[in-house]
Amino acid sequence: MASRPDVTFLRRVPLFKDIDEPTLRALWPRLRERRVRKGEVLFRTNDPGDEMFLIFSGSVVVSKPVTGRVEQVLKHMVPGEAFGEMCVFGDEQTRSATIQADTDAMLLCLHRDDLNRFIEANPRAAARFFLEMARASFKRLRDTSDLVAEVTRWGLEATGLDVEHK
Amino acid sequence: MAGPGNPSDKAAADRPKRARIEILVRREDGDGFETREVASVSAYLESRPQRIPDADCELARLPAGLRGATTYVLKNRRTEDYLQITEPEKFLWEQMDGRSSLQEIGTAYVLHYGAFDFDIIPALIAKLRSAQLLTMRPASRLREVLARNRRNPAARGAEAVLHSLEKLTVTSRKSHDVFARIYRYGGFLLFTPAAGLALLVLVALGARGAVLLWSESGEVTAALARHPVAAILLVKLCFWLTVVSHQVMHALACVHYKRRVREFGFTMLHGFIPTFYVDVTDIFMASRRARIVNALAGPLVHLFLAALCLSVAGPLRPGLLKGFLAASAILQLQSLFVSLYPFCFLEMDGYHILVDALGAPTLKHDSVRFVRESLWPRLMSGARLGRQEVVWAAYFALSLVSIAGFVVLNVWVLVHASRG
Numbered sequence: 001m002a003s004r005p006d007v008t009f010l011r012r013v014p015l016f017k018d019i020d021e022p023t024l025r026a027l028w029p030r031l032r033e034r035r036v037r038k039g040e041v042l043f044r045t046n047d048p049g050d051e052m053f054l055i056f057s058g059s060v061v062v063s064k065p066v067t068g069r070v071e072q073v074l075k076h077m078v079p080g081e082a083f084g085e086m087c088v089f090g091d092e093q094t095r096s097a098t099i100q101a102d103t104d105a106m107l108l109c110l111h112r113d114d115l116n117r118f119i120e121a122n123p124r125a126a127a128r129f130f131l132e133m134a135r136a137s138f139k140r141l142r143d144t145s146d147l148v149a150e151v152t153r154w155g156l157e158a159t160g161l162d163v164e165h166k
Numbered sequence: 167m168a169g170p171g172n173p174s175d176k177a178a179a180d181r182p183k184r185a186r187i188e189i190l191v192r193r194e195d196g197d198g199f200e201t202r203e204v205a206s207v208s209a210y211l212e213s214r215p216q217r218i219p220d221a222d223c224e225l226a227r228l229p230a231g232l233r234g235a236t237t238y239v240l241k242n243r244r245t246e247d248y249l250q251i252t253e254p255e256k257f258l259w260e261q262m263d264g265r266s267s268l269q270e271i272g273t274a275y276v277l278h279y280g281a282f283d284f285d286i287i288p289a290l291i292a293k294l295r296s297a298q299l300l301t302m303r304p305a306s307r308l309r310e311v312l313a314r315n316r317r318n319p320a321a322r323g324a325e326a327v328l329h330s331l332e333k334l335t336v337t338s339r340k341s342h343d344v345f346a347r348i349y350r351y352g353g354f355l356l357f358t359p360a361a362g363l364a365l366l367v368l369v370a371l372g373a374r375g376a377v378l379l380w381s382e383s384g385e386v387t388a389a390l391a392r393h394p395v396a397a398i399l400l401v402k403l404c405f406w407l408t409v410v411s412h413q414v415m416h417a418l419a420c421v422h423y424k425r426r427v428r429e430f431g432f433t434m435l436h437g438f439i440p441t442f443y444v445d446v447t448d449i450f451m452a453s454r455r456a457r458i459v460n461a462l463a464g465p466l467v468h469l470f471l472a473a474l475c476l477s478v479a480g481p482l483r484p485g486l487l488k489g490f491l492a493a494s495a496i497l498q499l500q501s502l503f504v505s506l507y508p509f510c511f512l513e514m515d516g517y518h519i520l521v522d523a524l525g526a527p528t529l530k531h532d533s534v535r536f537v538r539e540s541l542w543p544r545l546m547s548g549a550r551l552g553r554q555e556v557v558w559a560a561y562f563a564l565s566l567v568s569i570a571g572f573v574v575l576n577v578w579v580l581v582h583a584s585r586g
Contacts, residue, residue, distance in 0.1 A: 039198035061201060063190045073188035073201055100190075100199060154185035157206030158213070 005029075012080040013054050014136060018128040026122075030114040036060075036101040043084075044098045050112040052084040058105025062097050074147065076102060085133060088112045215271075215291065216264030218242065225256070226451045228525070237525075239450050246428055248450050254279060255290045341417070341430035341444075348414075349421040356415070357422045357459075365470055372473030372495070375480025379492050382484060390489035397486065401493045406440070408471055408498065412464040412505075413444040419463035420446040423456035457522050461515040465505035472498035509564035510572075524557060533558040533565075 005028035010016045016024060034053070036042055043049060045065055059078050063071035074097060077083060086096055088110075119126040185206045192199045217223070224241040228250070238256050240249040251259060257278060261271040268287060275286075345353075355361055379386060390397045417427045429445035449460045472495045479491035506516035511530060521529045536558040544551060551559065 061190060061199075066189070069192040069194070071190040071192070071199075073190050150185055151187055154187050154206045154209075157185055158209035 009056060009080075010054075013082055014080075015082055015085075015129055015132045017132065019122075019125040023122050023125045027118055030118060031108040031110055034107045034109050036105050036107065038101050038104050040101050042099040042101065042107070043095050045095055047095045048093055049084060049087040049095050050093060051109045052082060052088045052115070053099075054082050054108040054110070055079050056106040056108050059102040060099050060105060060107075061102045062099055064097050071098065072151075075143070082136075084109075088115060089133075211269040211272075212267050214264055214267050215262040215294075217259060217262045217294075218244075224451060228454075241448075241451055246426070246448070248447055249293055250450075251290070251293070254283075254286060255293075258287060258290055259294075342421070342427040345414075345417040345421050345427050345430070349418050353418045354422065356418060356463075365466065365473075368470065368473040368477065371477035373476070375476035375478070376495075378480035379476065379488075385484040386489050386492050389485050390493060393486050397490060397493065400490055401497060404490075404494055405497050405501070408467065408501075410442050411467045411471075412501075413442045415463040415467050416446050416460060417444045419456075419460040420444075420449050423449060423452045423460070425449050425452050425456070454522055458519055461518045461522075462506075465502050465515050468498040468502040468505065471495075472502065507568070509561065509568045511565045511569070526554070526557065529558070529561055533561045537562045 005025045007021055007024050007028075010019075010024045010027070016027070019027075031054070033056075034042075036058075042053070042060065055077055057079055059076055060083070061073055062075040062077060062083065063073050065071050083099060084095070087093055090096075119129070186203045187206075188201055188203050190199050190201045222243050224243060226239045226241070228237045228239060236253050238251050238253075240251055240259065241247070242249075254275070258271060258275060261274055266274070272287060413430065417430060420427050425446070425448040427444060427446060428448060430443070432440070432442050446460060449457050452460075475491040475495035475498065479488050479495065482488040482491070504510075505514050506519075508514070508516040508520040510517075511534075513530060517530070526532065536555060540555075541559060544555070
């Protein structure tokens with residue numbers, strides 16, 4: 001990334017909020033800029049991937065295919081939020097959801113190799129990074145289970161299925 | 167108009183908001199998309215229920231009931247499920263062609279009947295979905311209680327034992343052919359006027375035998391008392407076997423009216439009462455006469471056996487055999503009474519005859535609900551009860567009095583016996 005390091009932005013990203021400034025300045029050159037236009041699909045479910053993304057500006061929609069052209073919206077993400085880390089650190093190197101731009105957006109992407117080098121070079125920062133990632137994962141897990149409950153409720157209401165009195 | 171303190175307002179406020187989900191729909195060219203929120207309620211109204219093909223179902227009209235309202239029985243020929251529906255529900259059923267949305271069906275209902283009951287469509291859909299309404303296996307309250315208390319080792323143990331016993335269930339879903347064969351090779355004779363006449367003659371002989379036994383009652387009971395264990399086991403075992411003939415008669419009556427016997431088997435009722443059962447729910451598709459004959463056929467076996475035992479026992483010399491026959495006859499008469507007595511909250515044969523006569527198929531359920539939820543407020547307000555409500559209240563009161571009478575009688579017998 002050629003521009004001047006934007007430490008203020010990186011501090012807004014929960015994954016990096018506890019990392020000291022010199023380390024963030026060192027990370028900045030490893031981030032590559034990626035612009036997406038409104039409606040453009042960044043990647044689809046099951047696509048291969050080896051990068052994670054930070055939303056610098058704009059917003060994206062995270063969705064999961066349901067049937068035909070219909071998908072379930074899982075989340076809208078806004079500047080400061082990160083996605084794609086499951087593909088970088090997880091067992092499977094394929095995308096678990098589809099990401100498309102809700103508005104014109106600028107993303108910062110971090111390749112797996114660059115992230116690994118950063119982690120190896122900054123073990124203390126890496127510990128904080130992974131702690132935040134664990135917190136983010138727990139929150140997503142909680143959000144997902146809430147969504148499952150809500151979708152189940154939706155299904156019961158939409159079908160008029162009276163399970164309480166059956 | 168509902169005020170701020172109105173309970174219905176509070177209930178509405180407490181009710182969670184209808185669920186909404188957000189979906190994303192891609193454009194056909196693959197570029198771009200739109201997202202929109204869909205409320206569960208709109209999905210419900212836009213759904214287009216479709217009834218099963220006409221060839222897979224059967225509709226039979228039932229005679230007018232208490233209110234003079236016509237009802238229908240809907241049968242799913244594939245699953246053999248039955249559903250009783252009202253005239254308005256039949257109208258809604260006919261609208262469910264897979265093309266009309268629930269909103270359109272509701273509109274059609276308003277245009278047809280001039281008013282709308284907001285609960286009728288969800289209730290009908292729930293009914294149409296219920297697949298096991300007429301299963302012959304009663305759900306056990308005991309099992310429910312045990313399941314709720316699984317932390318308790320005793321409850322867990324009892325549940326395991328009951329579970330093992332329930333595995334003793336033997337069921338045949340192909341029993342219809344067997345009963346059809348029995349009917350063809352002689353069973354049909356049981357449904358002739360000659361059989362009725364023979365039963366009457368036997369009952370007369372049995373009555374004569376009972377008179378003879380009455381004069382020797384002391385000797386009869388003394389003979390039983392000399393062999394108490396053998397007498398109890400013998401009487402109970404023979405009685406248990408007669409339960410089979412009760413069920414077989416129901417099955418034969420079902421075949422007689424050209425309906426299907428869905429299932430015949432042996433099970434441990436509630437996990438510990440060994441019993442035979444037969445599923446003759448297909449008789450609901452036949453005439454009222456057929457249903458009443460079917461309900462009577464089983465209990466009449468007890469009358470036949472009681473009369474037979476009494477007529478044979480009467481002339482015999484006092485002894486274990488005479489005592490056994492007399493005790494069996496009493497047990498059979500008791501079974502006849504229990505089977506035919508409708509006021510005991512149990513859905514025995516007599517209950518089915520009563521509800522058929524009244525045209526109130528859910529009498530017990532409606533009666534209990536009415537007494538529990540509405541009777542007291544109605545009495546307090548001084549409102550006059552309608553005919554149907556009087557029937558509900560009467561059924562409940564008679565059943566309650568009958569059960570209380572039964573308990574008192576048994577206590578009296580025990581006290582009397584212990585004094586003697």
